[in-house]
Amino acid sequence: MTDTVEARVQALPPLRNVIAASRLSARKSLAQNFLLDLNLTRKIARAAGPIDRGTTIEIGPGPGGLTRALLLEGAAQVIAVERDSRAISALSDLEVAADGRLTLIEGDALKMPVATLGSPPRRLVANLPYNIATRLIIDWLRERQSFESITVMVQKEVGLRLCAEAGDTDYGRLSIITQWLAEAKLLFDVPAAAFTPSPKVTSSLLRLVPHAEPLFPANRKTLEMITAAAFGQRRKMLRGSLRKLGGKDLLAEAKINSTDRPETLSIGDFCRLSNVYDART
Numbered sequence: 434m435t436d437t438v439e440a441r442v443q444a445l446p447p448l449r450n451v452i453a454a455s456r457l458s459a460r461k462s463l464a465q466n467f468l469l470d471l472n473l474t475r476k477i478a479r480a481a482g483p484i485d486r487g488t489t490i491e492i493g494p495g496p497g498g499l500t501r502a503l504l505l506e507g508a509a510q511v512i513a514v515e516r517d518s519r520a521i522s523a524l525s526d527l528e529v530a531a532d533g534r535l536t537l538i539e540g541d542a543l544k545m546p547v548a549t550l551g552s553p554p555r556r557l558v559a560n561l562p563y564n565i566a567t568r569l570i571i572d573w574l575r576e577r578q579s580f581e582s583i584t585v586m587v588q589k590e591v592g593l594r595l596c597a598e599a600g601d602t603d604y605g606r607l608s609i610i611t612q613w614l615a616e617a618k619l620l621f622d623v624p625a626a627a628f629t630p631s632p633k634v635t636s637s638l639l640r641l642v643p644h645a646e647p648l649f650p651a652n653r654k655t656l657e658m659i660t661a662a663a664f665g666q667r668r669k670m671l672r673g674s675l676r677k678l679g680g681k682d683l684l685a686e687a688k689i690n691s692t693d694r695p696e697t698l699s700i701g702d703f704c705r706l707s708n709v710y711d712a713r714t
Contacts, residue, residue, distance in 0.1 A: 441530035442504050448496050455523035457496055459630055463517055464562035466628040467495045468586075473627055474502035477638060480620050481558045481584040484508040488551025492542045492559040492569065495520050497527045499560055504531055512536045512550050542569060548579035555579055560586040563632070567591055567607065570641070574614045575653075577643035583615070584640045592619045592637040599699050605667070606660035609700050613648050613656065615641040649704035656707045663695035663703075670694060675706075683709060 445451075448469045452458070459465035468474055477499060478484065485507045494500045494513040497520075503511050504527075511534060515521055521539050528535050538545075543565060548555070557580060561569060566587045573583055587595075590603075596617045597603035611617050620638040625631040659678065666674040672681050672691035684691045687709040689702055698706075 438532050439505050442501050448498055451523050452496050457519045457523050464564040466632050468498045468560050474499045478502040478506040487554035490550055490557050493562055497524050514538045514542050516541045548576040554581040556581045557583040563588050577614050582642050586636050587639050589635040589637040592639045604696050605664045609660050609703055613700050615643045617641050649701050651704035651707045652711055655711050659707050667695050
């Protein structure tokens with residue numbers, strides 16, 4: 434076999450052997466659920482789009498299942514951010530095999546300026562820890578201009594909320610803020626049995642492609658405040674849930690029926706409400 438990065442990666446010990454040798458048992462405190470099926474991880478890598486240029490940033494690589502797949506699928510440069518020192522050690526042989534195409538960074542993704550890592554175009558591809566997935570996604574979308582795409586594994590229920598449309602049961606403030614800033618699409622589901630250990634939920638691969646500009650003009654903080662108030666009491670009519678922010682008068686000026694409920698309003702409606710609120714204050 435030709436001595437290429439791909440050949441060296443394929444020649445590495447199976448991931449289960451790496452886990453055993455490194456004593457890298459999944460820790461519940463770190464929300465670790467490892468993907469070991471190379472066919473599946475390569476499918477995820479391909480779903481991320483062109484990765485043969487710029488930088489692919491992976492959060493929480495664990496033993497390196499997805500990391501291997503990214504390299505095998507031709508990623509030009511992978512930067513893997515991992516807070517578990519055991520995983521950093523377990524990935525050392527993969528880093529050598531990658532011959533400069535893989536950089537390991539030990540650190541907490543919640544505290545790291547991910548948007549500045551590597552060179553553009555940047556994309557994020559990760560099997561995210563479920564307990565911080567939503568927070569990470571929203572943080573990344575605040576710096577959406579830095580990313581070509583975000584392709585991540587999340588709990589299916591979270592993915593449904595992020596992609597829901599007005600009128601859907603799952604539609605809420607996360608749907609609005611996410612889709613205001615990016616095109617959101619669920620690509621495919623992954624059963625619990627695919628993970629080690631198996632979580633108690635089904636997972637879904639989510640792909641976000643940031644908009645060059647938000648869908649509608651609006652102040653982000655105001656939009657977040659309006660949607661939080663509206664969906665904080667989603668069973669109420671808007672005249673009730675938005676009473677402290679202007680209630681009927683605010684809604685009338687925005688040309689929205691005061692008896693409507695929040696799940697019936699479009700993203701554009703909420704942006705209009707936000708703009709009216711800002712003009713009144």
